[in-house]
Amino acid sequence: GCMTCVGNSGELQKQATDALGDNPASGPVLAGVLSGNRNFEARVHPLVAANYLASPPLVVAFALAGSVDKDLTTEPIGVSTKTGDDVYLRDLWPTPEEIRKVEAGAVEPERVRDLYEQALQGDDQWKALPAPTGELFQYDPESSYIQPPPFLDGVQLEVPETKGDFKLEGVRCLLKFGDSITTDHISPVSRIPADSHSGRYLQSLGVDAKDFGSYGTRRGNAEVMVR
Structure with missing residues (x-):
């Protein structure tokens, strides 16, 4: 990672x-x-x-x-x-x-090709991971990494039919910024400090600080990101 x-x-x-x-x-x-x-x-x-x-x-x-x-x-x-x-x-x-000269002594083209040919197969550890089947992802309620976001509540699997022209009404700008703004200011990716709101939330779930990872790896849990 x-x-x-x-x-x-x-x-x-x-x-x-x-x-x-x-x-x-x-x-x-x-x-x-x-x-x-x-x-x-x-x-x-x-x-x-x-x-x-x-x-x-x-x-x-x-x-x-x-x-x-x-x-x-x-x-x-x-x-x-x-x-x-x-x-x-x-x-x-x-x-x-x-x-x-260094490249010639260190880079083996055959080995690189072999590794890339098997990249999508994974090693034995990857193959040993349990992988649930089905058309829909099964959320683990105990996971601190991936949880269903609240904005999906009430969303139907079938796209409803619309009559006439589809219109968006009452739409508002979510964020408007000036200069010197990066995507990290909007949704951070860096590591999670232990004394932050997100860090304290993860600790309340029993997650040790050494296992916090980063905001980037926790994006699948809205409860971490909103903090």
Whole structure:
């Protein structure tokens, strides 16, 4: 499943949280560099407000630099502990030939093809999972992950016949926003804090904090998301 892109990569270093002080809103802006697919505020961690997407080598480079304020094309990443000389990104960046050499020794095309050919079959653990049959999904009332949403109450399986033109009346805008709004502000995906309303709700169901998962994995339970 997801890791860094939904905040499951662990806690921040103490020096980062100490820099924020008691009021993160008025402290410095913490920034992250990741090779995921979202750069939303607070996605990788609730306290990380600015996020930048980059290739894995650049993620390592900025981690070594320790700041996104550096221009890695002109400023050194650090200093060599052996020579004392400045170390630049150009000193570390591999050449295309070096990359091809590593790929040739690590990537086995046949193995990749074999894995993808069997991807939809699943392994023995997947095949051993109980899978109920039938046209309709059978909800487990004890599940904290998937529950029937309340807006489905009263919905019929058969589509009712309509006479004449179908009209939508009394429809209102659900949400209207200005700038700097992401889908995470509307429906979060990041990890669930233990002291949040959703976290306390899951604890009331007997779910340990280590098993909270993320809002993304709990989307199937409206009781978690409305909190």
